[in-house]
Amino acid sequence: MAVLFDIISWALLLGGSALMLIGGIGLYRLPDVYTRMHGAGIIDTLGAGMVFAGLMVQAGLTLVTVKLGLIVVFLFFTSPTTTHALARAAQAEGVLPLLDDKGEDDVDLSQYGMDGVDLTEEPDKSKT
Amino acid sequence: MLHTISLGSTLFALWLLLSGYLEMWLLALGLGSTALMVIIANRMDVIDHEGHPVHMTWRLTMYLPWLAWELVKSNIDIARVILHPKLPIQPMVIKIKGSQVTELGYVTYANSITLTPGTVTLALENGEMEIHALTTASAEGLLTGEMDARVHIVEGAADGTVKGAG
Numbered sequence: 001m002a003v004l005f006d007i008i009s010w011a012l013l014l015g016g017s018a019l020m021l022i023g024g025i026g027l028y029r030l031p032d033v034y035t036r037m038h039g040a041g042i043i044d045t046l047g048a049g050m051v052f053a054g055l056m057v058q059a060g061l062t063l064v065t066v067k068l069g070l071i072v073v074f075l076f077f078t079s080p081t082t083t084h085a086l087a088r089a090a091q092a093e094g095v096l097p098l099l100d101d102k103g104e105d106d107v108d109l110s111q112y113g114m115d116g117v118d119l120t121e122e123p124d125k126s127k128t
Numbered sequence: 129m130l131h132t133i134s135l136g137s138t139l140f141a142l143w144l145l146l147s148g149y150l151e152m153w154l155l156a157l158g159l160g161s162t163a164l165m166v167i168i169a170n171r172m173d174v175i176d177h178e179g180h181p182v183h184m185t186w187r188l189t190m191y192l193p194w195l196a197w198e199l200v201k202s203n204i205d206i207a208r209v210i211l212h213p214k215l216p217i218q219p220m221v222i223k224i225k226g227s228q229v230t231e232l233g234y235v236t237y238a239n240s241i242t243l244t245p246g247t248v249t250l251a252l253e254n255g256e257m258e259i260h261a262l263t264t265a266s267a268e269g270l271l272t273g274e275m276d277a278r279v280h281i282v283e284g285a286a287d288g289t290v291k292g293a294g
Contacts, residue, residue, distance in 0.1 A: 022207045022210055022211060023207075023210075025211070026210035029210060029215055030217070031217075035262055037260075038206055038245050038246055038247075039210060041244070041245035041248075042207055042210075045199050045244075067145065070145070070146075076243065077239075079243065080239040080240075080242035080243045080249075083242050083248055084242050084248070084249055087248050087250050088250070097260055098219055099221065
């Protein structure tokens with residue numbers, strides 16, 4: 001049984017580490033601040049989640065597992081907030097997202113009753 | 129009052145879990161600090177349906193497993209995009225409308241969107257959200273409106289906050 005738990009825990013730890021590495025590669029490869037946020041998103045969701053799950057399997061049914069679980073909960077509440085704050089800060093500084101014109105045509109927004117956003121307008125600084 | 133009692137018991141449960149002490153003297157200290165926290169929170173006037181949304185607890189438990197599965201799927205999608213030699217991204221900014229009626233509902237929806245890799249909420253105003261999406265697929269996944277509908281169920285719309293107050 002102990003071996004089985006070790007295998008599960010190591011699979012989770014290694015999987016989580018691999019995802020964190022991929023997130024890091026994403027930070028390097030993606031072209032601008034907004035797209036890089038998506039790379040960072042992998043690190044703090046499934047990357048951190050799998051590492052913590054692996055640690056929880058190692059800890060077994062103890063108080064440590066509960067504490068690790070609490071860390072995951074707090075992480076999942078705070079990380080979108082920080083990502084959003086970062087995006088708002090970039091917008092407030094007037095950083096325009098790099099856009100792909102071809103992509104706009106690929107998804108037909110009108111079928112959902114929506115239009116794309118005109119990004120040529122100056123970002124409204126009063127909103128922050 | 130319900131929120132005060134619930135906040136107090138949650139805080140004390142948290143204290144117990146984090147400390148693990150069961151001696152009388154230390155328990156008394158834990159109760160004391162819990163009471164102090166409740167008094168401070170009360171003075172700050174943050175004990176309400178927003179600061180401590182007990183009414184959402186049950187529906188949130190139903191929502192989180194679905195969100196976790198969505199997270200796994202979009203994580204794999206974005207990881208594949210990053211590792212792809214050609215880096216097939218189509219970054220775009222789209223505007224969507226949430227069907228939520230409370231501020232708390234909008235925040236839950238916006239946070240769920242940001243938490244999912246591939247989509248980040250840039251702005252939220254009057255129920256309209258500006259979303260930055262990394263690929264066409266992640267934008268389309270959002271536009272199907274499944275997450276929107278599920279968050280609408282979570283908020284329950286039971287506390288009568290004015291629509292569009294966000």
